[in-house]
Amino acid sequence: METWVALSIVAVVVVLTSAWRVLSWVWVRPKTLERRLREQGLTGNSYRLLFGDLKESSKMTSQAWSTPINFTNDIAPRVVPFFHQNVHNYGIYYSYF
Template sequence: MLMMLGAASQWILAAAAAAAVAALLWLAVSTLEWAWWTPRRLERALRAQGIRGNRYRLFTGDVPENVRLNREARKKPLPLGCHDIIPRVLPMFSKAVEEHGIVLSLQRISSFNTKQY
């Protein structure tokens, strides 16, 4: 009887270990799907439609470039009487508009026309 109980507990342990490995594998695949495959798929689809933009970077994104652009923008003083503060306040946005143009979705454009003021 004890021998059968030992064999049964080994099967239970093996089943629990297999379930844990399966759960970890599922977690790893779903994390990879969320963090890498979905953004890359979206980037590919947008480029196929002609929408350009910065490449996807997994951990840093655009943060290093944003920090660099902010430092450069704050080093240069604004000319006297200049009211164009966007390149100084939002240098990343200003650079993106210069490089890629303004991309507006049709939903936002149509919502501007239907608002009651």
């Protein structure tokens, strides 16, 4: 009976440790990095859990590809519209969190 209690305690410790590692990897580290970069003066989009700006980026890309291409040398809005918009909003030294 005592071995079951010991095994249960070990299992709970393993589960809690694993949960903390995942939480740290997914939320704590990125938010800490974001805070430190903002303290240094870098701006950018806030961190979003797991997928980040993927939805917004793909929407902007599909919109850019659905319009006819302009006959200019400025291809950035067509090729990488999300990054082009962020550089326009935050300047050349923006951070992609």
